[in-house]
Amino acid sequence: MQQQPQAPVASATQPDQLESCETTAEAPPKQVALAMERLGQAARLIADVRLGADRLLEALFIAAQPHQSNKPLHLIVNEEATMRQHLQDLRAVGRQLEESGVLNSLRSRNNSWGLHMPLVCPDGAVVAYAWKRQLAGQAGASAVDRTRLALKAFTDQRRRFFPHLEDESSGQTSGVESGVSKKHCSSQASTLTHKEEPSEEKTLPEVLLRVEKEAPNMRIFTYQHLDWLKRASALSSSTNENFIESSKENNFQTSNRLRTGSLGPVSADQIAAVELLVPSVFRAIISLHPAGSIEPDAVAFFSPDEGGSYIHSRGFSVYHVFRHLTEHAVKALQFFLGINTDTALYNLLHWICSYETLFTKSCCKCGRLLTIDKQSTLLLPPIIRPYRHSFTTKATVTQSSFSMKDQSSHLVPAYHVGCYSEEL
Amino acid sequence: MEEKGENGGRVRIEKGFNQLLCRFVFGSTTHYQKPVNVSPLTLACFCSDDVLQDRVSILPPTGQPPPSPAETMPLKWLLHWQPNAGTTVNSQILSEVSQCVESINGAKEGRWKSTLTFYRPVLRDQTLQAEYPRDCLGISLQEQPNKYYFILRSQRIVLEADSTIQMIMEKLQSYKSRVSLYFEGFQYQLGDFQLRVGKVVPTHSENLRGIVMEVEYLPISSLDKSRQIMEDFVDIWQETVSKRSLPGHFMHIEPNFAEYGLSDHYTSQHTAVQYAIVMAQLIASVRN
Numbered sequence: 065m066q067q068q069p070q071a072p073v074a075s076a077t078q079p080d081q082l083e084s085c086e087t088t089a090e091a092p093p094k095q096v097a098l099a100m101e102r103l104g105q106a107a108r109l110i111a112d113v114r115l116g117a118d119r120l121l122e123a124l125f126i127a128a129q130p131h132q133s134n135k136p137l138h139l140i141v142n143e144e145a146t147m148r149q150h151l152q153d154l155r156a157v158g159r160q161l162e163e164s165g166v167l168n169s170l171r172s173r174n175n176s177w178g179l180h181m182p183l184v185c186p187d188g189a190v191v192a193y194a195w196k197r198q199l200a201g202q203a204g205a206s207a208v209d210r211t212r213l214a215l216k217a218f219t220d221q222r223r224r225f226f227p228h229l230e231d232e233s234s235g236q237t238s239g240v241e242s243g244v245s246k247k248h249c250s251s252q253a254s255t256l257t258h259k260e261e262p263s264e265e266k267t268l269p270e271v272l273l274r275v276e277k278e279a280p281n282m283r284i285f286t287y288q289h290l291d292w293l294k295r296a297s298a299l300s301s302s303t304n305e306n307f308i309e310s311s312k313e314n315n316f317q318t319s320n321r322l323r324t325g326s327l328g329p330v331s332a333d334q335i336a337a338v339e340l341l342v343p344s345v346f347r348a349i350i351s352l353h354p355a356g357s358i359e360p361d362a363v364a365f366f367s368p369d370e371g372g373s374y375i376h377s378r379g380f381s382v383y384h385v386f387r388h389l390t391e392h393a394v395k396a397l398q399f400f401l402g403i404n405t406d407t408a409l410y411n412l413l414h415w416i417c418s419y420e421t422l423f424t425k426s427c428c429k430c431g432r433l434l435t436i437d438k439q440s441t442l443l444l445p446p447i448i449r450p451y452r453h454s455f456t457t458k459a460t461v462t463q464s465s466f467s468m469k470d471q472s473s474h475l476v477p478a479y480h481v482g483c484y485s486e487e488l
Numbered sequence: 489m490e491e492k493g494e495n496g497g498r499v500r501i502e503k504g505f506n507q508l509l510c511r512f513v514f515g516s517t518t519h520y521q522k523p524v525n526v527s528p529l530t531l532a533c534f535c536s537d538d539v540l541q542d543r544v545s546i547l548p549p550t551g552q553p554p555p556s557p558a559e560t561m562p563l564k565w566l567l568h569w570q571p572n573a574g575t576t577v578n579s580q581i582l583s584e585v586s587q588c589v590e591s592i593n594g595a596k597e598g599r600w601k602s603t604l605t606f607y608r609p610v611l612r613d614q615t616l617q618a619e620y621p622r623d624c625l626g627i628s629l630q631e632q633p634n635k636y637y638f639i640l641r642s643q644r645i646v647l648e649a650d651s652t653i654q655m656i657m658e659k660l661q662s663y664k665s666r667v668s669l670y671f672e673g674f675q676y677q678l679g680d681f682q683l684r685v686g687k688v689v690p691t692h693s694e695n696l697r698g699i700v701m702e703v704e705y706l707p708i709s710s711l712d713k714s715r716q717i718m719e720d721f722v723d724i725w726q727e728t729v730s731k732r733s734l735p736g737h738f739m740h741i742e743p744n745f746a747e748y749g750l751s752d753h754y755t756s757q758h759t760a761v762q763y764a765i766v767m768a769q770l771i772a773s774v775r776n
Contacts, residue, residue: 344710367707369560383707384679423708423717434720441593442679443724445717 099164102157109154116147268358269332271410279417285339289355292337292376299371332356337377342420344368351377358409363397365389388481389447396451418449418476429483438482446478562706563754565718566762568769569699571736581734582687582699588728589683594676600684601672603628604763607663624663627760637760641768644747646757671700680706688770698770701738709754741765
């Protein structure tokens with residue numbers, strides 16, 4: 065009770081001090097600190113008011129009892145003065161908080177911090193420091209968003225400071241352009257001496273090299289697991305010109321790395337997707353499982369102009385011709401796998417090469433290029449290339465690898481869906 | 489933006505001018521020669537300053553900038569209806585043609601409309617009329633609402649500009665639009681093909697002047713690779729139409745795109761050139 069007379073004095077001076085400190089040119093951190101302090105004061109004043117109310121009740125209670133002097137009355141009068149002072153102080157602090165924009169920051173459009181500052185986040189966390197925009201975004205975000213942002217910041221830092229880790233785990237290798245493959249040969253002389261002999265290839269680079277020789281018009285690219293998805297999404301925004309430029313860039317980088325011999329074997333083991341591109345005709349994606357092996361897993365065809373994250377070995381093109389082609393290719397893949405898993409990839413790629421003439425070769429049965437397909441009532445070119453007899457023997461390989469590309473792809477007959485029957 | 493010429497002249501490009509237009513005009517170099525022919529487009533764009541006329545020239549088509557790489561467009565053939573000698577086109581033919589499309593399972597999707605405008609030079613001195621090409625065409629295409637295309641057939645020039653160029657032309661008053669035509673009709677989807685059948689009508693009347701058809705094959709954007717497919721389609725189409733015994737047939741004229749500086753990769757500029765060619769053909773057939 066003896067503290068009471070002092071408290072009003074102390075609290076009376078405080079508002080004056082606070083009001084003199086308050087300016088509109090405070091830096092946001094200072095303003096935040098001030099606001100926090102005032103909130104604390106307000107809390108204390110509220111506590112004082114509640115204590116005062118308790119005391120008043122107590123005094124009334126005592127006064128209600130008999131045999132009392134006018135002590136309770138004295139108490140009540142004192143208490144009332146104190147309470148009034150507390151409430152006035154509270155009002156003053158409240159006004160200050162209001163002016164500084166803390167209480168109604170969400171409503172006011174021109175608060176002094178220039179931000180809509182949610183001090184309480186949607187998930188209930190109270191955030192004091194939100195003066196920078198970036199931090200405001202973080203402060204306003206929920207725990208999930210904050211975690212995501214933190215992870216992103218961490219990955220960015222890692223990418224900056226540990227680039228070699230980056231290359232091993234998620235760099236893109238565009239492997240098998242002819243210039244690069246020669247250098248690849250020089251660094252892996254032992255595995256690639258067999259390229260002259262028409263024996264069966266056991267490793268992915270060998271298979272790709274052989275296919276590449278047979279179809280010089282077709283460009284082959286290899287990707288590690290998630291890199292293809294990145295590339296597919298980039299396809300929708302990039303153009304043919306940009307693609308060629310960037311792939312040349314990548315080749316240059318890859319060839320530099322291979323020349324040093326440090327990353328050759330590692331990258332080949334992690335190749336999970338192979339892209340075959342015949343410019344202006346089609347783009348085929350084949351996935352390998354497990355990564356780095358020569359076992360194809362799935363295959364799909366797309367238009368070379370298509371782009372988007374649906375472009376992967378199990379996706380479907382938006383165009384009917386490529387959708388039908390994909391269905392046919394899946395059957396071919398199953399057939400090749402059924403015969404011999406070791407040669408399945410080579411057979412599949414070799415068979416795909418024959419589709420260079422997708423839009424130019426007429427059907428061998430009806431002689432036309434376009435007909436109305438009876439089942440789907442669509443106009444389609446001949447998309448069937450028989451696969452049952454298309455796995456090659458040694459003799460045809462040596463022949464076709466030295467002949468013109470036209471001849472080898474024209475050797476394969478083409479049929480419309482409706483014109484083809486199994487007996488042919 | 490100001491550019492300095494070899495002989496000290498300056499060219500000031502008006503605010504709001506489209507960058508593509510500037511690039512086209514100056515090609516990849518900024519050398520200025522004493523012109524033999526001054527292009528009417530340059531005239532239009534640089535108003536009627538006599539001094540400027542002497543200091544600006546259009547580079548030959550080899551100076552054409554490459555098409556803007558942002559487009560990977562499927563290729564399109566433009567066919568037009570050639571009525572038999574002594575007959576004219578009428579709306580009955582148009583409805584029969586639309587029925588033909590539906591008979592090969594074309595699914596009607598919506599309307600389309602493109603606009604073609606003839607521009608004539610406005611010259612103070614009428615004796616100079618012969619110096620300036622009279623066939624400046626302006627085309628606005630449905631699929632490119634933000635662009636406007638100019639074609640000078642006699643000089644094999646095609647130009648892609650921002651659609652605000654029409655406003656600039658009006659302000660400059662050096663070329664005035666004389667006649668405008670609408671190409672409008674319905675659009676059909678046929679598997680991987682997209683067809684547009686349209687009538688040719690002047691802006692302020694309902695006289696049917698002609699019938700055109702756009703055939704677009706969506707999966708490919710290379711003219712070369714698609715030629716056989718498109719020829720086959722046109723054959724199938726001709727067969728279907730001929731069953732109706734109409735007085736006329738559809739024709740396709742293949743412009744020499746290389747002369748216009750266009751590449752094998754299809755763009756809206758190719759479409760604009762095809763429209764110009766078809767327009768010339770329509771005019772010629774009306775005269776006969």
